[in-house]
């Protein structure tokens with residue numbers, strides 16, 4: 001088709017890149033069909049939750065001031081609890097980001113003298129200062145909460161012996177990060193998380209199991225809360241916000257855990273009762289409604305990126321044929337120049353700020369310069385097409401998002417060409 005080639009060529013995509021990508025996409029047809037099916041089921045799950053919670057037009061407008069009796073906010077929390085099949089939920093614009101949601105889940109549920117255990121290796125970079133792995137003002141460590149960690153074995157499996165040894169009478173909460181974050185390990189499946197939780201509950205059933213669910217929502221038929229997790233935590237500017245949520249985080253889980261987190265978010269005595277939703281409710285509802293389909297696009301984009309770069313000889317995690325449990329694609333490019341080229345390619349495909357050139361910078365919370373490509377409608381949103389990479393060994397870039405498949409495809413073609421040009 002003439003128009004098809006013409007517009008790609010005009011936007012700088014060569015015939016060679018176009019032909020290659022068409023070939024890669026035809027190889028992926030079966031995988032893409034499976035993603036469409038997953039999207040359908042998760043879409044119905046969200047609609048059912050909204051109907052069961054009796055979402056009405058009145059829920060879409062918010063409150064001001066204290067926010068007492070904010071039915072839109074309270075109903076949205078019911079919807080989240082229904083989607084994740086938990087007793088309760090805390091979903092608020094006052095939760096500023098995913099790290100904040102994780103921090104209040106931890107700080108609300110841990111007390112001085114308790115120990116936090118990560119049985120899946122080092123947690124996400126920004127949590128290091130929350131926990132006190134790196135000194136942080138106001139960290140859990142300053143409050144006398146200790147931390148212990150058991151790394152995954154070299155083949156990526158759980159070190160069950162190590163975990164059994166690490167659990168002691170002070171172990172109060174176990175944090176399990178589903179997604180790989182800035183690491184090249186594998187992302188955990190909901191089934192694997194379920195096995196780990198069963199093992200931990202087998203040692204002591206009162207240990208709280210929390211899952212950092214960032215980037216994992218709607219990538220499988222089930223969520224970790226259906227596999228035994230007491231809390232699942234994430235960011236609304238990732239998958240569940242569907243690209244529309246302008247801010248926010250969520251915690252879903254048992255009533256007890258959610259109440260503990262709520263009094264840390266607001267104050268003891270006030271808990272969930274205060275917190276005006278202002279004017280964001282409509283986008284939080286509509287974003288959640290779109291989330292299964294946006295996540296499905298992001299999955300297709302990740303798989304397409306894996307296929308293109310794998311074919312070009314780069315190490316990719318996961319590879320193009322593996323099952324997916326999050327929307328992150330790691331591509332090990334091996335040099336700072338290529339990480340920068342990749343990010344610039346993604347940026348040059350953006351609808352917003354497509355003309356700017358990203359540079360590495362010292363981002364708060366990270367221990368190396370990070371380059372980020374994002375031309376997003378919502379600042380920093382990583383469910384929108386984005387890429388980022390710390391400028392350090394092994395020079396891997398982490399690619400994610402894409403509100404639509406067509407946009408993701410274009411961005412990946414651009415990134416591919418720019419990386420090729422450095423070779």
Ligand SMILES: *Cc1c(COP(=O)(O)O)cnc(C)c1O
Pocket residue numbers: 097098099100124126177178179180181212214215235
């Ligand atoms: C993004 C992310 C976080 C932190 O979320 P922010 O919204 O960036 O604070 C935590 N854990 C994982 C695995 C993430 O991907």
